[in-house]
Amino acid sequence: MELIDIVWLKRDLRLQDHAPLAMACQSGRRTLVCYxxxxxxxxxxxxxxxxxxxxVESLADLSGQLKQQGLSLQVFWCDFITLLESLSENFILQNLYSHEEIGVMSTFQRDQAVARWCRTHGVHWQEIPQYAVQRGHRGxxxxxxxxxxxxxQPCCQVQLKQLTTLQLQxxxxxxxLKCQQLPRLWLSRNPHYQPGGEQAAQQQLQHFIDERLEQYSFHISKPHSSRQFSSRLSAYLAYGNLSVRSVLHALKPLPASRHRRAFYSRMRWHxxxxxxxxSDCRIEFEPLNPAYQRLLAEHQQQLDPVQQxxxxxxxxxxxxxxxxxDACMRALLSTGFVNFRMRAMLVSVACHHLQLDWKSVAxxxxxxxxDFDPGIxxxxxxxxxxxxxxxxxRIYNPVQQSLKQDAETRFITEFVPELRDxxxxxxxxxxxxxxxxxxxxAEFAEGxxxxxxxxxxxxxAARERLWRWRESPAVQAAVPRLLRTQVSGFSAQQLASAQE
Structure with missing residues (x-):
């Protein structure tokens, strides 16, 4: 049977700065590039x-780019282990190349199962970091x-001319197992959402650099103008249409400015x-500080579940x-986007003012x-x-935010038309x-x-409750350990101060 390699695409739907693809190009074997x-x-x-x-839009873009090179992308409707088992009946699987995925528990457990399968069947799985993230690092x-x-590091060069893709017969x-038909809802283009794909991502990045970057800091907190003047790259980063490194390299030739520095720092924050x-993926299910588990549970028992x-x-x-x-939530429901400050306000209102369960909010x-990315x-x-x-x-007052960030109510009137008059x-x-x-x-007030x-x-009430909780001995006892694992560059002096 023929030796083959596999490139497994997940949240890395691009051709540029793609280490797994680059490694496959160098192997000399036919390669199944798949999702x-x-x-x-x-x-x-x-x-x-x-x-x-x-x-789906990202895969269509990738497929089109590969076809221009005489190459193919194979899309399957099956669990990945099922694909591996089926391939192993006709081929000898030599290498599996993929990027590390920092995902939710379900994808982590899937990856653990794939790792076990590869060990059992002698397949060399090479997972390559695509972020500046140290796998398994607890501090x-x-x-x-x-x-x-x-x-x-320089962006990874992918020599597609050296790649030979496998076409299944x-x-x-x-x-x-090849995907024959997708749900109709996945195929219907929604003009209110950003389109997926590497080429759309590169166009967005170039337009941001050429036309919008020098207005960036003035608008990122404003719900209306941030839709135009923020980078709008977050979805492309979440699905790997762009790599973080390629975006930072695109900034290098630009002259220094407050806007460039602000954007660069946010890319580092990513x-x-x-x-x-x-470093602590249990926060998908539990408070980072374990002392809050009991505090929140006791508090929720005091609330009326019907009202909640x-x-x-x-x-x-x-x-x-x-x-x-309401404007922020309606904008999110209809476009998939609100800016960072408004996201923080939505969480604050939900968890602090309305006292909702944080997991339901999340x-x-x-x-x-x-642009949902579990790691962010x-x-x-x-x-x-x-x-x-x-x-x-941060206990946001939505009225203060409204008066400061949407003073002319352009955003509010767009998404809460009941108030236009x-x-x-x-x-x-x-x-x-x-x-x-x-x-x-009266005619409008009823609406x-x-x-x-x-x-x-x-x-x-939220300020009193949250500060009381924060100052409790159980919460403070956990802080030094959390600072070591969660805060970069935390000094010994700061740690000693936190323990006092």
Whole structure:
């Protein structure tokens, strides 16, 4: 039987700066370049049809690029181990090349099963990092130097002219596993969402550098203008249409500016947060600081479950009666995007003002963030929900955010059209309407819901509760260990101070 190699694509849907592909090009063997839609993973609660649509668009882009080189991409509808078993009936599997995936528990368990299969069957699986992340590293010692070295390395050159791809034939067992038809919802283009694909990603990056970078810092916190002036690269990074390293290299020739520095630092933060998740992946299910587990459980028992479900539904559907909160949620539901500050506000309102269970909040947002990346998502959820014991406590007031970040209410009026005919001041706080104004705008006032909570009262209660929890001995006892594993460059002096 013929010796073959496999390149397994996951969250790395690109051709450039792709080490697994580069290694396959050098092997001299025919290579199966493949992606699997795995039935065992399709029910993962983080997934949404918008994610699958983005993947399908990315695969179509990759397939088109490879065809121009006389090469092929094979897409399968089966679990990856099923594919390996079927291939092994007709071929000798020599090398399996892939990038490391820093994913949720379901993909981690899948990877563990693949590793066992490869060991049992003598297949050499080479997993290559695609982020500045140290696999299995439990502390932050040495991470900064590692990240500097990794990100400064030149982008990996993929010599596709040296690659020969394997075309399966009907007589091959694995041929029957090829994807024949995809769900219609995955195939319908939604013009309100960014399109997937490496070429779309490169166009977005170039346009950002040429046209928008020098406005970046002025707009990143504003929900309306951030849609135009932020990089809008996050989805392309989440699905590997671009590598972090290639984006940083694209910045190198540019002159120094505050905007370039701000964007560069955020790109570095990307790997910083993914490393946090890799170092403690239990935060998908548990508070980072274990002392919060009991505190949150006891607090949830004191709440009315019926009211909590009503609050969750109102928050998740953009019907809280808090204009900026509702505008952000409706924008997310219809476009898959809101900027970072508004994401933090959504979490804060949900977990602090409405006192919702953080895991339900995390899953809802994961489903609707087009750029959902577990390594970014869960560390940020933990921080914004106040479950670390050492990060700054942020209890966002959505009215203050509205007045500061959407002063002219352009964002609010776009996504909460019920308020368009109100004066600007009332679009921020419609509950402040006087009796006379209520008569003047009676026709419109009925179209928008009343606030589900008094944001001033819930803010005061949240501050008292969160600071009381944070200062508890159990929370503080866990902080020194967490600082060692979660904070890069934490000094011995800072550690001693934290232990006092």
């Amino acid at each position: 699997c839609f795995e039935p065992s993973l399709l029910n993962d609660p983080h997934l949404h049809s918008s994610h699958q649509r983005f993947i 932050r010692s040495g991470w900064r130097a590692f990240a500097d070295q990794f990100l400064k 009907p007589e091959h067992r694995a041929y029957s 790997c910083h947060f993914v490393q946090k998740f890799e 479900q009503e609050f969750f539904t109102a928050w998740a559907e953009g019907q809280t009666g808090l204009p900026l909160v 899953l809802h947002l994961a489903q609707h963030f087009l 998502h869960y560390p940020q959820i933990q921080m914004q929900a106040g479950m670390t014991g050492f990060n700054t406590l 109100f004066p600007t001041a009332l679009r921020h706080q419609p509950w402040l309407m006087t009796p006379l104004e209520a008569q003047m705008f 928008y819901v009343k606030p589900v909570v008094d944001i001033q009262a819930t803010g005061r």
